[in-house]
Amino acid sequence: MRADAQRNYDRLVASARTAFAEQGADAPLDDIAQQAGVGNATLYRHFPTRQALLEAVFRDHIDALCRQAEDLMSAPSPGAALKEWLGAVIAQGSTERGLAASLLTALGTDGSSCRAAVFGAAQALLARAQKAGDVRTGVPVGQLFKLVNAVALVTETEPDAAEQAAALLDLIFDGLTPARTDRLAG
Incomplete structure (x- = not known):
């Protein structure tokens, strides 16, 4: 260029x-x-397209998240690795007002290279956590992303955003753990 x-x-x-x-x-x-x-x-x-501009804006964020996911693939606890990474996704989205919504839009198109990269990273961590029995099976990566983006959206303007986001992520993980679903079924 x-x-x-x-x-x-x-x-x-x-x-x-x-x-x-x-x-x-x-x-x-x-x-x-x-x-x-x-x-x-x-x-x-x-x-x-607007999508191409959004992807360019968030490329550095996406690349950093993908590198972190790759590093976490060798973490001793697959469930903790997934949770740590999802916390990083929330933190990225809530660093500035409106960023979570914009990031969600950047990831929203099926043909998006950003979406493919982030969903691939998330799917690898999720599958590893499921295989280890840390996360129940049948959890679609798209729905998991909607949940963590919702957390980023609702906490981005709060003065204690990090604490609230961590508490909400804990609630999400309570719902993802097999032991939790077993208790609800019983």
Whole structure:
């Protein structure tokens, strides 16, 4: 990529990151281009869709989560590894107001490379935890993601967001453990 094109790309991503954090995933693309100091044609040349821009904004977050998931695949407790990783997903989503909703939108499209990467990482950790008996079988990764994103959404504006998110993640895991489901069935 030419140096001027790279600068435009970087400015668009930075402008979009700010806009999505302040206004959510539906921030006007025209405003993003204007804030970046480029025209709409430049924005659409780099990012033909809103989804492509969202993915560019969250690429670093997604890559970091995927690296962490890979590292956790060798953790001694598969269930604790999954829980730690889901906590990191919540923390990523709740670092700024509106980020959780924007991240959820970035992960929402089936053809999304971000979705494929994160869901693949989550599925590997989930399958390992299920095989170890730490998490009950039959839990779809998509529903698990909806739960952790819901936690990020409801806690992002709370002054004690980290504590509330941890308590809600504990509740989720109470529902995921086989012992818990056995007690409910009995």
